[in-house]
Amino acid sequence: MPDDYVRRVGEILRSGTSIEQRLRDFCEATGEWIPGALSSILLFERETEDLYLKTTTLRVSPAAQVVHYSSAGTIEDLALRERRPIRICEVDRPADSRFMGEMFLFPLISADDPLGVLVIQSVSESGVAKEKAEALKEAALLLSDSVGVSLREETTAERMTKIAAINEAGINIISTLDLSRLLHLVATSASLIMEAESCVIRLLDPQTGKYGIREFYGMKGEEEQQGLFRMDKKGITEILKGEPSILVRDTASDEKWNEFDGVARTMIMLPLTRDGEIVGTVSMFDKFPHQTFYPSSFNNDDMGTFVKFIRYVEKAIGNAIIFDRSEKLKNLDESTGLPTLQYFQGRLLHELSRARRFRRRLVLMICEVAPRIPPKEFSAIDREKWVIKRLAKVIPDALRGYDVVARISEWKFGMILPEAEDGRMSAIPRIKQAILDEVEQMRKSMKDLKVDARFGHASFPEDGEDHEKLIFKSNILK
Template sequence: MRRPVAIYGVSDETLALIPLLEDNPEIEIRGAYDAELVQARERAAHPAPGLRLTDDPTLFAERLHAVIDAGTLSPFSEAYPEAAAATQVLSPLTARLLWGYGVSSGDRKAELLQALHEIVESVNLTVEPQELFGRMLEIAMSVTGADGGSLMLLDHEASELRVRVALGVEPELWPKIRVPLGEGIAGRVAADARPLKVRGAADRDQFQIVRERFDVESALCVPLIHEGKVLGVLNLHCATRADAFDDDDLEFAEQLGRLDAEIITRAQEHETLRREASRYAAVREVREVLATAEPLDVRLRALCQQVARRAGGGIATAYLYDREDDSLRWVATSLDGAGLGADWRVDSGEGIDGRAARTRQPVTLNGADGRLAYAALPLLAGGQLVGLLAIQTGEPVPSGRALEEALLEMAAAAAEAVAQAEREARMSARSTKMTAINEAGIRLVSTRETAEVTRLATSSGALILEADHAVLRLQDPETRRYVIRSYYGSGDRRTQEELFQLDKLVAVDTLRGRQARLLRKIEAEPNLAEAAGRFQSALSAPLRRESRVIGTLSLYDKVAPDQFYAGPFHDDDLQVFTRYVSYVERALENALFYASSSQHRNFDEETGLPNGEYLAVRIDQELVRAGDQEGRLSVASCRIENLDEVRREGDVVRADRLVQQVALALREPLRDFDVLARTGEAEFSMLLPDPGPSPEERVTELARAVADRIANDDRLNEPVRVVLAFGYALHPSEGSDRQALLKRAQQARIRMV
C-alpha cells in the first residue's frame, strides 16, 4: 500500500522534491497546500501532472502518513495541532532522505552524509525513528554493497544488545535476538567501543561466538557512540565475498554510526518528552473520571473503558482488595454487560492477577514481537494494596515501554482515588450505622414488653448490619435451655430449618466463648463446616444481664444494597455489632426488670414512679456496664425542701398535688431510657445513662424547666411559695459506687424558689 503524504507550503525546495517523490512507488502525494494559492501557482509554473494545489485545509483531515512542512508558513504543528498530533511532520530534507534518493551508490557518500548531518542538526527531529533507522540501514547497505545488516541498541540494565531494525532477518525474530556484551562480533565492538572489519569467517574462540553463522563471509561492525557513551552497534555483512568491505566502507560506516548515535539520542529525548506528556494526560484523564460523584463501581467501569481505549481497544478489569479475605473482588470491566450479579474473586497468589496482588509488584507479559500483551497492575496507596487493574491489549499497540509506563501512571493515580473513595465510604457507612443504632437503641430501651424487644432486636439488627437473617435466643427459666425467641429474614421454611440447626451450634460456641465474634467463613470452622450449607458468614454475641449470660444474638450473611449475593462480614461490622448488642442488653434488662417489678410492686403508688429499691438495682446494673469509663452515667436528685410547711399552712390535698406535679415536671424532659424514682416523701432521684458531654448543664436546664413549671402554677404557691433543691453526681469522679453517688447527688447545688 502506498503511503499518503501532503505538502504544507509551496517553495522551490518542495517543488524540486515532488518529482523525486512521484518516482517512488511507495509514496502517494495527496496534494500541496498554500494559503497564498495564486502566488503558489505562479511559482509552480509547470506543476507535475495530476498535482493538486489547494488552499483548503481539509486536506489535512485525511488519514496521512506524513506532512512535509516547507517552512514558508506558520509551523504546521501550531496551525493544525490536532492533525500534527496524528501524523509525523517532516522537513523537505528529511523527506528527500527517506523517499527521494532511491538506491544509493558509493559515489553519493558525501551527499548522503551531509543530508543526514543536516537532519540531526535540525531544530525538531519529529520523524518516526524506526522509519529513519530503516532508511539509514538501507543506505549503509547500498553504499557498501552489503547484503544484510542490523542496527542494535544496548540495554544498559541487562548489559545486552537488542535488534532495533534489521534487513535479512524476519521481524518476529527481532525480540528473540539478544547479544551479551563481550560475546560475538557485535558484543565485542559494544564492549570495546571500537569498530571491527572481519575478512572471512570470524574466529569462534577469539570472539566467543555461541552460534556460528556460515552465511557470513565478511562483516563490518561499528559502535554507535554519543558523548562517550555506547548506545549500540551498526552491523553489515556479505554472504558471498570475503573482501566485500574496504577501509573506505569502514570509514563511511563509522561516520554513519556517529550520525546514528546522534539521531538515537535526539529521538530518545523526543520520545521521553512525548511519554511524559502522554503520562500526564493519562493521569489527568483518570483523575477526571474518578472525581465524579457517581458510585465507585460506576467510576471504575468508566476507568476500565478509558484504559481499554489506551491499550489499543483491549479489555480492562478492575478489582478491589478484600483485606479480611485476602482476595481480589471483581467490581468493573470495560466489556458491556459482563458480570452482572456475580461474586468473582481471585485469591492472593492465584494466577497472574493473584501473584501481582501478593507480591505488590506489576506483572507483564509480552508477545512474540516484544509488545505488551497483558499487564496486572497492583493499585497501591501509601504502600497498602487497595485493588488491581488487569489489562489485555488490543491492536495496534505501540512498541517500547511507552504504553506500560502510561498504564503504571494511570494505576498509581487510580489507587489514590480508590483509597480516598473507600475511606469516605467507610466513614459515611459507619456514621450512618452508628446513627441508626442510636435511634434503634432508643426505641429498644423504651420498650417494656420482652417480646417486642426481641422482635425489634432481630429486625433492626438485620437492617442496620445488612444481614440476610437474624436469630435471637433467650434462656428459658424453667428448662435452662436457650430457645429461639425471634427470627428475622427472607428464608423459607426449609432455609429456616437449616439455619436454626446451624444457629444451635453457633450459639453453643458463643456461650462457651462468652464474647462477640466474627465468623468470616462458616465453612472454615471445624465444628460448623457440615452444617454451614448455603450460609457463608456470621456475627454472634452473648446477651448478658447482671454479668450472667441470658441469650445470644446472631446475624447471618451480609447482603450489601449494591450486590445481588451474600458476602462476608468484616471487622468493622463486628465493632458496630458489639455496640448494637449493648443496646439490646439494656433493653432486655429494662423489659425483664419491668416485668419482675410489676410482680413485686417496686413502684410508688402515689406517683406511679419506681421506688428506691428499683432505682438501686438499675444504678448497680449501669455501674457494671460503665466500668471505669468517664461520662457513662450520672445521678441527680430533686427535693421539695418546704413540703412540710406547705402541708401545715395549706392542706394535705394541695401538698399531694404538689408532689404529683413535680413528678410530672421531672418526667417530661427526661429521655425514655432515663430512670426517675421517688426515693423519699419529698425526694426524687434520677439515673441518667450516657448523660452527654455536659451533665452539669443538663441538670441545670432540668432544674430550670421544673422550677418554671411549678412557679407558674399560682395555686401551688399560695399561701407558701415552693422551694426546690437539685443536686447531682458524676461517675466515677464523684462516686464509684451507688451509695457514694446517691449521697453526693442529695447535696443541694441548685435552689429554685
C-alpha cells in the same frame, strides 16, 4: 497521545459521579485507548486476603461483584506485596502468529495500604508500545489515589451512619419494656444496621434451662429457616462452651462450618449477658451491602459495630425482664400462683400471632374440674382452696415447660400449647391421669373427695384463625 489518555482518566476519576461509575468509565476509557484491551479492577480485602472483582469490561456471569478468590500464590499478590507493576508477555511465540497477548498488573497503593490491582489484558498485532505502558502506569497511580480517597470517605461515612443508627435504635430499644415487642424491634434494627438478611434471637427459659428461639426476622421459607436454626444452635453451643463471639466469614471454606454451605454464607453471633450470666444470643446471617444482590462476608469491623449495638440490647432486655416479672406478679392468682384470665387473654393473642407468622400449629385447651367435697368441720372455702391449690400444681407438670397454664375462673384452667404437633391427643390423657393421681393422694386426708374433669379444645388453624373462634370451640366441654 499518552498525555491525552492520562488527562482523560484523571478527569473521570475527579468527576462527581459515584465511585462505581468512575471505575467503570476508567476501564472503558482504557479499552478505547488500547483497542481490544480488557480492563479489570480488583479490590483487596485485608482481613481475608481475598481479591474481589469490583468492575471489568469482561463479560462476567454471575455479576462482577460476586467474583472473588484468595490472593495467595497469585501474580496479583506478587504485584501487591512487592508493590511493582508486572508485565507478562508471550515466550516462544510462533513466527507465523499474527497476534500477541500481554497482561499488565498494576498494584493500587494509597497511604501505604494495599487497595487492589488493575489488570489489563491486551491482544494486538504488535503489542503495547512502551509509551502506552508508561501511560498506563501513570493512570494506575491516579486510580490508586481516587480509590483510596473514596474508600476512606466511604468507610468514615458508613461508620458514622451506623453509629447514628445504633444510637437512634438504642433509644427506641431501651424505652421498650414489652419483651415481645422489644425482641421484634431488636431483630429488625440489627438486620438493618448489620445489613443482614436474617436474624435469630434466643433467650434462656429459667424454668427449663434451655435457650429457645424467641424471635426470627428474615425472608427465608420454613425449610430454609430450619437450616439457619441448626447453624444458630451450633453457634450457641460454642458460646456456652466459652467462645466470646462467633464470626464465620465463609462457610464453604471453613472446615468447622462447611456443613452449612448452602444454608448461609456468613454468620456473626454475640451472647447477651446479664449479671455475668448468658441469658441469650443474637445471630445474624448473610450480609448484603447496599445496592448488592449477593452476600459478602462479615468481618472484624462488623463485629465491632455489632458489639456496640448489643450493649444497648443487653440493657434493654435486662429492663424488659424485670418489667415482665413485675407484670407477671400482678397477673398471678393469689390462691394458685398461676396466671390470671387477664394475662392468659393477652398471651393467647401473642402466641396466636407467632403461630400465624411462623405457620405453626397452636392448641387452646380448657379444663374444668368439678370437685365433690365431703362436709367436714372446717369451712368449705378452706377445703376448696386446698383442692384447687393441689390441682393447680399437677396440671402444669403434665405439660411442656413452655406451655401456658392459667386459672381463668374458679374451677377452670386455660392452657396454650404452642407448636403442638399432636395437640390434645397426648395432653388430655396426661392431664387426666395427673388429676386422678393427685386426687388419690388427697383422699388420704379427704376420704370421700371426688373430682370430675371435662375438657374442651381448639386447634389453630384447623378450628379457626382468630381468637374468638378458638375460644368458642374450646369452651365446648366434654
